[in-house]
Structures are given as structure tokens and as C-alpha cells.
Amino acid sequence: MYRQLMEEYEHEINSHFTDSLTGLFNHGFFQTALDLEFKRSKRHMTPFALALIDIDLFSTYNRLYGHVEGDRMLKDIAGLIKDSIREMDLAARYSGDVFAVVLTRTDADQALTTMERIRQAAGERSNGEITLSIGIASYPRDALSPEGIISKAQEALFQAKISGKNRVDFSKTEKETGEEQKHRILVVDDEPRNLKLLEALLLPLDYDVIKAGGGEEALSIVSRMEVDLILLDVMMPGMNGYEVCRRLKGNESTRLIPIVMVTALNDMDAKIRGIEAGVDDFITKPPNKLELLTRIKNLIRVKSLNNNLTSLKSVLFSLANAVEAKDAYTRGHVWRVSETAVALCKKMGLSEKTIKAIKLAGIIHDIGKIGVPENILNKPGPLDPVEREIMQRHAQIGYKICLPLKKTLGIALDIIRHHHEKLDGSGFPNGLKGEEVSLGARIMAVVDIYDALVSDRPYRKAMTKQKALEILREEAAEGKLDSRIVEALIEMVQ
Ligand SMILES: [Fe+2]
Ligand SMILES: [Fe+2]
Known part of the structure; x- marks a missing residue:
């Protein structure tokens, strides 16, 4: 039962x-x-x-x-x-x-x-x-x-x-489908036997392996060819692993290459020094095949993502350049705006993240002008109401072009759309008022107007710095621009 x-x-x-x-x-x-x-x-x-x-x-x-x-x-x-x-x-x-x-x-x-x-x-x-x-x-x-x-x-x-x-x-x-190129790994070790061992582990996993017998040789290889990951020994005669790592991480063009340091088991001191030098991951000697494969795969994937972002930015920059080519009078405008906005943000003590976004936003804020006819962009006189309406569309067009990149662009997207808003609601495209206009858009508005005033335009000559700053002050007094930002800019350029 x-x-x-x-x-x-x-x-x-x-x-x-x-x-x-x-x-x-x-x-x-x-x-x-x-x-x-x-x-x-x-x-x-x-x-x-x-x-x-x-x-x-x-x-x-x-x-x-x-x-x-x-x-x-x-x-x-x-x-x-x-x-x-x-x-x-x-x-x-x-x-x-x-x-x-x-x-x-x-x-x-x-x-x-x-x-x-x-x-x-x-x-x-x-x-x-x-x-x-x-x-x-x-x-x-x-x-x-x-x-x-x-x-x-x-x-x-x-x-x-x-x-x-x-x-x-x-x-x-990936290799079998032939869609991707082999990833290239640089192995750095002064001991030829170790180089051979790592190479033997990596080749069957279908990586392209390059060997360097020391730190100097490693740096020279990285300066000559694209490398996807570096397996780095610590103790080497001449330049040691920490120094190699510090140099690569301190260089804008090589800092994104993942570095895996090969250390003896439990060598805590080496690990701490490695972290200080900017090492991305560690692997112990002798390397376990699976551990090595997992670490390498993960790091290379992250690097590929970074590469995608970098190429994405270059596409946007090319578009920004295309706009400048159409608009003869604003040559250099977006690059100057970006630079000035970054300097202003630093002066205002804003976060690193915001500064990065502002830098990008400065370069691409007028990207929507790609959709504005050249005869309007270069008209040697004031625009009539219809032309002005078409010109003003550039904010919304830029926003639409960049919308699919919302996640990557973050606040830069908001700046593209709203860099012509005025705090009293008289701006475009949405007539936002006061707090509705984000800090990034307020900063861009001030810097954008300043740069426009001090450069030649189709319909007038460049103003002096003093005259331009006066106009900004007036606009702030009328409640159109953020007076704190205007004052910070005045302090900075004077
Ligand atoms: Fe604009
Ligand atoms: Fe602009």
C-alpha cells in the first residue's frame, strides 16, 4: 500500500x-x-x-x-x-x-x-x-x-x-564560414620554450600567432601591425611586462588592445602591479587550454565591439565633414564648437562621461544640414521665412539620422535635436522652455552661437570676440540662454 x-x-x-x-x-x-x-x-x-x-x-x-x-x-x-x-x-x-x-x-x-x-x-x-x-x-x-x-x-x-x-x-x-578574418595574437616572452608552448596551444584554435622575444620587440610589432590581443610575460630582460603594458595603455591608438599577463600561480604582487599597469586579465603558468581559450574569446569579443563603435564614429565624422563641404562658410565650425564645448565643460567641472558626449555632439550637431539645399546654406543674404523654415529642419533631420544609434550616442542625440532651443521657448524644433532644455543642449547652444558670431557668414563678416560676448550676455539677460554658461564662457575666452 x-x-x-x-x-x-x-x-x-x-x-x-x-x-x-x-x-x-x-x-x-x-x-x-x-x-x-x-x-x-x-x-x-x-x-x-x-x-x-x-x-x-x-x-x-x-x-x-x-x-x-x-x-x-x-x-x-x-x-x-x-x-x-x-x-x-x-x-x-x-x-x-x-x-x-x-x-x-x-x-x-x-x-x-x-x-x-x-x-x-x-x-x-x-x-x-x-x-x-x-x-x-x-x-x-x-x-x-x-x-x-x-x-x-x-x-x-x-x-x-x-x-x-x-x-x-x-x-x-567563423573560419569555416570564411566570414571573419583570423584574430591576431601577439605572444611576448623571453623564453623561447614558452613562446613555442603558447603557439602550440593557440594555433589549433585558429588564431594567427606572432611572437616577440622581449618588450621592445613587442612595441615595435604593435606599431607596425594590427594586433587583437597580447599575451605578455612579466619578467623579461630589458623592458619588463609592466612597462610594455603601461606604454600601450598610455597610447590612444593602442590602449584598447586587450593585454593578458602570464604570471606564476599565486603571485599576488605581480597581479597587483599588473592591475596598476592596466592589464585586462591574468593567466597562470602553465596555461590551461580551456581557461586560455575562454579568456581570449571574451576579451577579443569586447575589442571587436569597441572596434565597431570606433568605425561607427568615423562614419558619423565623415557625414559631418560632408556637411562642411556643402556649406563653404562654416568650414571648421563643428570641430571648433566641439573643442570649445569640451574646454567649457572642463571649466564647469562636468563628468568625464558628459565631456565625451559633448565632444562627439559638437562634431555631429549640424549633421542634419545634409538635408538642407546648398543654395539655402550658402545664401549671401538673410533667409526668407520659407528658407528659414527649411534651414531649421536640420535639427530634426540630424536627430532622425542618428536615432538608430540612440544607445551609443546617449545625451549627444538630445543635443543634436535641441541645440537651437531657447530657454524662453522661442527656439526650435520643439519650443522647449527652461528646465526642459537639457544642460548639454544649453551648453551647445551657447558655444554654437559664439562660434557663428566670431566667424564669417554668407550674409555678414565675423564679429570681434568682445561684440560676440556682448550679444551672448544680452541673450542671457532676455532669458534665452543660460546665464551661468554664458558667464563661464566669457571667463574662459577672456
Ligand atoms: Fe545647428
Ligand atoms: Fe552649428
């Missing part, structure tokens, strides 16, 4: 995480288990693989033999999968006729062996009537997050399907 009760109780509990038809774990439980496996593998620096197994032409089979037979076949395949994996692995019904298998402490090659066995067994059992397509992805080779692993396994499964079914496919690495 107790026994029956216990069985019922057990069944009741299990039903929450198992699939009633196949007896495998259900999708919800699979997700939780994958997250756990990911965390565990990350902590222990061990690999794991995920395989997605799909029954080929399952709907046709259902149509031919009916759903009861289809269900029986699903159960059969589920049983086969369960019998083919180890106790520590996990099999789940991922969706309809797709199964997921998480293979603990298993790399892609080992997973391939297991999955091939399952695929062949399914074919043999059914005399070739039932075939399986299987996609494999592994951590950390293919992705560094649970979601990433799933999507890579799905890609591999899709690949197996479109290349003829009844096969096992790997997630394609």
Missing part, C-alpha cells in the same frame, strides 16, 4: 519536469539544466556540448502510419537516446519531434562520436525508414552563453537538414 502511494507521489513530482509521452525531461527543465550546466562548466573551465536531434520527415511518417504509430516511434527514439548517453548527461524533448541532449564535460569531437552512434542505430533499427538530423554546438568553442549555444546548435541542425538530412553537423566556426 505504502509502495503504491510512494510511486504515485513520485509520479506526481516527476510530472512537473518530465514529458509524459517520452519520459524524457521537458523543455522547461531542459532550460534550467542548461543554465546550470553552463554555470558549472564556466566555473570549472570544462567544456560541454549540446546536441539537437530532429527526426527527418516526421510529419510524413505520421500521415502514413497515423498518430498512434508516430507517438510510438517518438518514444522509441527517446529510449534509444537515453540508452546511448551517460548517467551524467541529460536528454529532453525540446519540441514536437526535436530532442535535446546536454553532454557534460564533452567537447564537440566527443559529442560527434556519441551522436553518430545514435544516428546509425536509429537507421539500423528501422531498416533505414527513420533517419535523424543532428546539430552540435559546444561551450566554449562556439558560444559563451546558454542562448548562444542553443542558437549555434540550431544553426548546425539547420545545416544538417539542408545538406541532405540523415547526418550530424557541427556549428560552423
Whole structure:
């Protein structure tokens, strides 16, 4: 009696995480288990693989033999999968006729062996009537997050399907798809044996490896070619690792290259000095292959993101230059505005982050003039009301051009849109009033007007500094500009 009760109780509990038809774990439980496996593998620096197994032409089979037979076949395949994996692995019904298998402490090659066995067994059992397509992805080779692993396994499964079914496919690495160039790693060590060892570890992971026998040689290589990451020894004759790191991090053009310092285990002193010199990460000697791979992958990914941002900015700068080319009279305006605004922000004690945004905003604040006809931009006299209306659109056009980059631009986007607002509500495009106008937009407004007044315009000659500052003071007194900002500018330029 107790026994029956216990069985019922057990069944009741299990039903929450198992699939009633196949007896495998259900999708919800699979997700939780994958997250756990990911965390565990990350902590222990061990690999794991995920395989997605799909029954080929399952709907046709259902149509031919009916759903009861289809269900029986699903159960059969589920049983086969369960019998083919180890106790520590996990099999789940991922969706309809797709199964997921998480293979603990298993790399892609080992997973391939297991999955091939399952695929062949399914074919043999059914005399070739039932075939399986299987996609494999592994951590950390293919992705560094649970979601990433799933999507890579799905890609591999899709690949197996479109290349003829009844096969096992790997997630394609970047090299195999030929989409990306190899990343270049510079290894710096005075000990030739260590250089060889690191090279031997990195080459199979498909990195381009460059070697340097000392600090000076490393710096010379970095000055000549693009490097994606540096593995740096600490103690070297001549220039040591700390000094190499300090120099690279102190140079605008090399400071974003990730540096991993190779230290002896537990050398706390070396680590502290390394952090002071600007090292991004550490790895202990002798390096563990997986630890090395994970660190390198992470750091190179961050660097690629930074590269994308840098190229994004150069696109915006080219646009700003294109505007200047259209508008002969404002040549140099945006660069001067940016410089003056930065100096003013520093004087006002604003944060580093704000200053960065203002610097960028200064350069691109008039980007919307790309949408204003040249005859209006260069008209050698005052604009009529229609022309003025068209000219004023540049704020809104600039905002629209840059809107997709909202996250990257931050407050710079607001400045582009509102640098012609006046505190009394008489500005454009939105007629914002008082506090509604952000600090960044107020600063840009003051600096923008100042630069316009002291340079030649199509309709008038440049004013003297004194005259320009007087006008700014008047505008502040009328409640149009922020008087604190105007006073700070006056103090700065005088
Ligand atoms: Fe403007
Ligand atoms: Fe401007």
C-alpha cells in the first residue's frame, strides 16, 4: 500500500519536469539544466556540448502510419537516446519531434562520436525508414552563453537538414564560414620554450600567432601591425611586462588592445602591479587550454565591439565633414564648437562621461544640414521665412539620422535635436522652455552661437570676440540662454 502511494507521489513530482509521452525531461527543465550546466562548466573551465536531434520527415511518417504509430516511434527514439548517453548527461524533448541532449564535460569531437552512434542505430533499427538530423554546438568553442549555444546548435541542425538530412553537423566556426578574418595574437616572452608552448596551444584554435622575444620587440610589432590581443610575460630582460603594458595603455591608438599577463600561480604582487599597469586579465603558468581559450574569446569579443563603435564614429565624422563641404562658410565650425564645448565643460567641472558626449555632439550637431539645399546654406543674404523654415529642419533631420544609434550616442542625440532651443521657448524644433532644455543642449547652444558670431557668414563678416560676448550676455539677460554658461564662457575666452 505504502509502495503504491510512494510511486504515485513520485509520479506526481516527476510530472512537473518530465514529458509524459517520452519520459524524457521537458523543455522547461531542459532550460534550467542548461543554465546550470553552463554555470558549472564556466566555473570549472570544462567544456560541454549540446546536441539537437530532429527526426527527418516526421510529419510524413505520421500521415502514413497515423498518430498512434508516430507517438510510438517518438518514444522509441527517446529510449534509444537515453540508452546511448551517460548517467551524467541529460536528454529532453525540446519540441514536437526535436530532442535535446546536454553532454557534460564533452567537447564537440566527443559529442560527434556519441551522436553518430545514435544516428546509425536509429537507421539500423528501422531498416533505414527513420533517419535523424543532428546539430552540435559546444561551450566554449562556439558560444559563451546558454542562448548562444542553443542558437549555434540550431544553426548546425539547420545545416544538417539542408545538406541532405540523415547526418550530424557541427556549428560552423567563423573560419569555416570564411566570414571573419583570423584574430591576431601577439605572444611576448623571453623564453623561447614558452613562446613555442603558447603557439602550440593557440594555433589549433585558429588564431594567427606572432611572437616577440622581449618588450621592445613587442612595441615595435604593435606599431607596425594590427594586433587583437597580447599575451605578455612579466619578467623579461630589458623592458619588463609592466612597462610594455603601461606604454600601450598610455597610447590612444593602442590602449584598447586587450593585454593578458602570464604570471606564476599565486603571485599576488605581480597581479597587483599588473592591475596598476592596466592589464585586462591574468593567466597562470602553465596555461590551461580551456581557461586560455575562454579568456581570449571574451576579451577579443569586447575589442571587436569597441572596434565597431570606433568605425561607427568615423562614419558619423565623415557625414559631418560632408556637411562642411556643402556649406563653404562654416568650414571648421563643428570641430571648433566641439573643442570649445569640451574646454567649457572642463571649466564647469562636468563628468568625464558628459565631456565625451559633448565632444562627439559638437562634431555631429549640424549633421542634419545634409538635408538642407546648398543654395539655402550658402545664401549671401538673410533667409526668407520659407528658407528659414527649411534651414531649421536640420535639427530634426540630424536627430532622425542618428536615432538608430540612440544607445551609443546617449545625451549627444538630445543635443543634436535641441541645440537651437531657447530657454524662453522661442527656439526650435520643439519650443522647449527652461528646465526642459537639457544642460548639454544649453551648453551647445551657447558655444554654437559664439562660434557663428566670431566667424564669417554668407550674409555678414565675423564679429570681434568682445561684440560676440556682448550679444551672448544680452541673450542671457532676455532669458534665452543660460546665464551661468554664458558667464563661464566669457571667463574662459577672456
Ligand atoms: Fe545647428
Ligand atoms: Fe552649428
